[in-house]
Amino acid sequence: MPQARYFELSDARREGFFNISEAAEASGVSTKMIRHYEEIGLVPKAGRTVAGYRIYRDADVHVLRFIRRSRDLGFTMKEIAGLLGLWQNKRRASGDVKKLATKHIAELDARIAELQGMRRSLEHLVHCCHGDDRPDCPILDDLAGAAKA
Amino acid sequence: MPQARYFELSDARREGFFNISEAAEASGVSTKMIRHYEEIGLVPKAGRTVAGYRIYRDADVHVLRFIRRSRDLGFTMKEIAGLLGLWQNKRRASGDVKKLATKHIAELDARIAELQGMRRSLEHLVHCCHGDDRPDCPILDDLAGAAKA
DNA sequence: GCTTGACCTTCCCACGGTGGGAAGGTGCAT
DNA sequence: ATGCACCTTCCCACCGTGGGAAGGTCAAGC
The missing domain is CATH 1.10.1660.10 (Multidrug-efflux Transporter Regulator; Chain: A; Domain 2)
Incomplete structure (x- = not known):
């Protein structure tokens, strides 16, 4: 157009x-x-x-x-392209839209879970670190692979 | 080296x-x-x-x-550069590491909250959409600006 | 020895999304 | 007519990752 x-x-x-x-x-x-x-x-x-x-x-x-x-x-751009297509298609089935949105929710959930996992690990490490002037630091130890996160 | x-x-x-x-x-x-x-x-x-x-x-x-x-x-890469520097500095203060980590937790929290906000809105919309063969769809209506999310 | 295949090197290109900025043209008000 | 704000295209950047081409090298088998 x-x-x-x-x-x-x-x-x-x-x-x-x-x-x-x-x-x-x-x-x-x-x-x-x-x-x-x-x-x-x-x-x-x-x-x-x-x-x-x-x-x-x-x-x-x-x-x-x-x-x-x-x-x-x-x-994402791709998903939006799909949504736009559905929006502009008067004969769309709302089920298709719902499916796309539901899939996106699942992606959000996955991403949220991932970030929460990071947050949890990091929170634990921060909790273990006295955080003063001494160099000794469990956060660095963990990153270095001390592997008792 | x-x-x-x-x-x-x-x-x-x-x-x-x-x-x-x-x-x-x-x-x-x-x-x-x-x-x-x-x-x-x-x-x-x-x-x-x-x-x-x-x-x-x-x-x-x-x-x-x-x-x-x-x-x-x-x-992020920048944060990692900082962490590496601290790791390799034997005279670091663990407080500096903790500060960096704490700041990162706050960033994670912000990102998580953002995603959860999206999730919440979307969940609501999905909930409102009958999701069948009819074209009528509150998800699209909202995206189009119907503005009663 | 020579071939073969798996590795190495550098180089460029792509993604998703967004922004910065240069160089040059246009619109409009004074 | 001059100036300023806007428009245009173009290229470059970010972050983190991957793909792949073109060419060199290593090790193993024959």
């Missing part, structure tokens, strides 16, 4: 288009990332003014906001 | 040196990463045989294992 290069920017604005920084402001996605998403094909190529400035409509901003929100929920 | 390029590989082995893949095996750090760590200066440049093969001693392998273990606990 690329729009043709018809407009002067002023005309475009009158027609309700935004330029990239307005779209960024409105969507919460930086201009850098908007261009990036376009480049990797996550969003369709934006329309352009005669001078080559990208222009965006409300619908485009919605898409960007959708992406932003998905990122905030930790979805 | 780079060693001079004196040895044939066979001599080096007799002297108790390892080649890079043996060091990788023994330390749990891939050959790729060993070279990388050397390149970024995290570990000193390895000794070489006359043919240019890197050779490693037990002490070097210990350093690599230290790094590996630190990575497993989620420390």
